[in-house]
Amino acid sequence: MAWDSLSESERQLLQGAEQRWSSLSETQQDRLLRGARRWSSMSSEQRNNAREQYEKWQSLPQERRNQLRESYRQYRELPEERRNSIREARQKYRQMSPEQREQMRERWREARGNRVSGERSRGEKSRRERLREERLRGERLRQDRPRGERRRGDRPRREQERGRRSEESRRRGRRGDAERPEDEVSADTLS
Known part of the structure; x- marks a missing residue:
């Protein structure tokens, strides 16, 4: 959208973005334009309240x-009913009255x-933070074990697959591809 296609009042409200307007994506331009339109439709009391809220947010x-x-993102993901x-x-x-509150x-x-x-005492962690730390601690413990002490579930998948194949070979008593029955040469096949 070209800067010149905006109305005079929209250009006046968005004058701070004029220099970079052409480099903004269409989505960013649209968002700024909607904000400018919403701002122009507000009463002076609503504008003052919006300024106060913005200053509070910035502080x-x-x-x-x-x-x-993050809380707002989680809220948006809730079902409409909730x-x-x-x-x-x-x-x-x-x-409610202040006393009731x-x-x-x-x-x-x-x-x-x-x-x-919404507030946690110093040093107290959320459930999500505690679970993440436990998971990381468990991963570190598995990595710190000497290789022979690792349990099967601790090994990466590729290593587990290799282990399974070598265990199968040991069970069959085979040491290599040349000892497979189909590779054995008998006196009958040579004649």
Whole structure:
């Protein structure tokens, strides 16, 4: 989309992107354009609120922003029914008086072992982090074992296949391809 094809008000709202507009992908241009249109349709109160929210977002540490993005991604993946129930619960919470909210928070802390929702005490890890560490620890333990002490399940697949073939050969008492029955030469076949 060419910069000149935008309306005057859209160009004014997007003037910060004018220099790089032609290098943006169509998706990026579309996203900026939708944002500009949404901004122009807001009341001054909504714009002030949006500015405050943006400043609040920018003041968050990068780690916290990443956590919030991940939470939102997980939320979007929920079934529509579950997202609706979360929205309804949040709306009910917003309609509570400050005293009711505090009582709710207190009950939540008690139910969660004095933890505030979404926050972890220093050093405490999420279930996902604990499982990942356990998996990595198990992999390291398997790799640290001397080769002879490794169990069959610890070996890479290719190594397991090789082991199976050599075990079969040992069971049959064969040492190489030349000793296969079909390769044996008998006096009958030579005459």
